Amino acid sequence: MSTGSHARRRVILWLSLTCLLLGALAAWQSQAQQARDTALVMTLDGAIGPATSDYFLRGLDLAEEGDAELVVVQMDTPGGLDAAMRDMISAMLASEVPVAFYVSPGGARAASAGTYLLYASHVAAMAPATHLGSATPVQIGGGGGLPGLGEPEEPADEGGDEASGGKDQTGETASGEGASGQQDASAEAPSGEPGKRRGETAMERKVLEDAVAYIRSLAERHGRNADWAEAAVREAVNLTAREALERNVIDVLASDLDDLLTQIDGREVVMADGTLTLATGELVIERFDPDWRTRLLAVITDPNVAYFLMIIGFYGLIFELSNPGSLVPGTIGIICLLLALFAFQVLPVNYAGLALILVGLGLIVGEALMPSFGILGMGGIVAFVIGSVMLMDADTLNISLPLIGGIALVAAGLMLWVMTRFIGLRRRPARTGQEELLGNEAQVLEDFQGEGHVRLHGERWNARSRRPLSRGQVVRVVDIDGLTVEVEPEDGSS
CATH class of the missing domain: 1.20.5 (Single alpha-helices involved in coiled-coils or other helix-helix interfaces)
Structure with a gap:
């Protein structure tokens, strides 16, 4: 048993x-199968910058670690920084997970840097009522000589269509079927034709040709319309979603995410190590929305916020140095200044503009410490405003002019208040030193004519008088010579 x-x-x-x-x-096995059968969906809304690049790279790492089948980026952007865009494209081209950029919802756009990202993606998709284009590189401070925005070097009747696209100085265009149709004729011409814009200076041509070669290489990698891509850079042309599909600029026109996943099921895409067939018919959508880190980076790297942090940091340090031991202004100032310096490290800062701002603020403070009747202060305000306008070197990340004007007005008001205070102080009688004794009353300690002694502010002083004085008589100080005061009797005193 x-x-x-x-x-x-x-x-x-x-x-x-x-x-x-x-x-x-x-x-x-079920968890592994579920991980392989997921599509990681990210959201890119707003200007492309350091925060956007960090968010995208972390999303790609998360997708690779989770063995996701696909990464979908819903995009609505006016453009952004070239450096951040290139970081995103480099990571995407080397990614083991295919990436689909999807311009949505209706009314969204993929302008400027967004067009490059769309061309670089393994799957380019758009929702109805969206558009893309305006990929001309633009820099603040270039005036009319921006790449691709100047007058054509050849006469307009030899191929240039001046009215095409309705282009403005920001590099964005008013898209429309008529405008895009007019420009495609010049866009699809051979690159040697004189009608194509090439920039007016050597630097403009260098930037423009580099941008053209970059977007053409992306188009050829994925078999998309390279001629229109070049036109988007040279002429800032635009296309609607349906026109983009017809001209082989995008791969899919999808109404929503489910429609996108259904249409690209079985599609072959070009990866870094060869081709890959997508299996997206039954993917489970997993969202990776911007977290607190991305939102914090987006706030700090906003040009207006970084600019304001720099101003607060500067004045905080000035107040701390003028009142040692206050601690609060110095603590706030150093934190704000460090955050501003971090933001300027990743933003396209024009260092000449930054130097002008610092010089302007220094002159304004110098006016308060060493009054020059407004010369230093006015020069500081002029340098501050010019430097603020020049500070950012990107069309989508410039500083708000009302913010610049408001801070300049506050600085001018502070300077005016300091000047009026100094003028008022100059008119007041002296409160300290020997000059403060002039006009004060004293009492004669002994009878004398010529030299004697008086009591002044409780002290015994040598005194000199041209008139005879008697003990106890009240006199007034009219002059000071070393330790001797010259006095005269008060009118009506006994």
């Missing part, structure tokens, strides 16, 4: 362990 009972227990134990192992294996 005992031997049979132990045998049954061993069998039951082994069966239980086997069931547990099989269950764990099934659960692990």
Whole structure:
């Protein structure tokens, strides 16, 4: 009995362990299958900058770690920084997970840097009522000589269509079927034709040709319309979603995410190590929305916020140095200044503009410490405003002019208040030093004419008088010579 009972227990134990192992294996396989059958969906809304690049790169890492089948980026952007855009494209081209950029919802756009990202993606998709284009590189401070925005070097009747696209100085265009249709003729011409814009200076041509070669290489990698891509850079042309599909600029026109996943199921895409066939028919959507880190970086790297942090930091340090031991202004100032310097490190800062701002603020403070009747202060305000306008070197990240004007008005008001205070102080009688003794009353300590002694502010002073004085008489100080005061009797004093 005992031997049979132990045998049954061993069998039951082994069966239980086997069931547990099989269950764990099934659960692990189910989780692995679920991880492989997911599509990671990210959201890119607003200007492309350091925060956007960081968010995108972390999303790609998360997708690779979770063995996601696809990354979908819903995009609505006016453009942004070239450096951040290139970081995103480099990571996307080297990614093990295919990336689909989807311009949505209706009314969204993929302008400027967004057009490059769309061309670089493994799957380019758009929703109805969206558009893309205006990929001409633009820099603040270039005036009319921006790449691709100047007058054509050849006469307009030799191929240039001046009215095409309705282009403005920001590099964005008013898209429309008529405008885009007019420009495609010049866009699809051979690159040697004189009608194509090439920039007016060597630097403009260098930037423009680099941008053209970059977007053409992306288009050729994925078999998309390279001629229109070049036109988007040279002429800032635009296309609607349906026109983009017809001209092989995008791959899919999808109404929503489910429609997108259905249409690209079975599609072959070009990856870094060859081609890959997508299996997206039954993917589970998993969202990776911007977290607190992305939102914080987006706030700090906003040009207006970084600019304001720099101003607060500067004045905080000035107040701390003028009132040592206050601690609060110095603490706030150093934190704000460090945050501003971090933002300027990743933003396209024009260092000449930054130097002008610092010089302007220094002159304004110098006016308060060493009054020059407004010369230093006015020069500081002029340098501050010019430097603020020049500070940012990107069309989508410039500083708000009302903010610049408001801070300049506050600085001018502070300077005016300091000047009026100094003028008022100059008119007041002296409160300290020997000059403060002039006009004060004293009491004669002994009868004398010529030299004697008086009591002034509770002290015994040598005194000199041209008139005879008697003990106890009240006199007034009219002059000071070293430790001797010259006095004269008060009118009506006895």
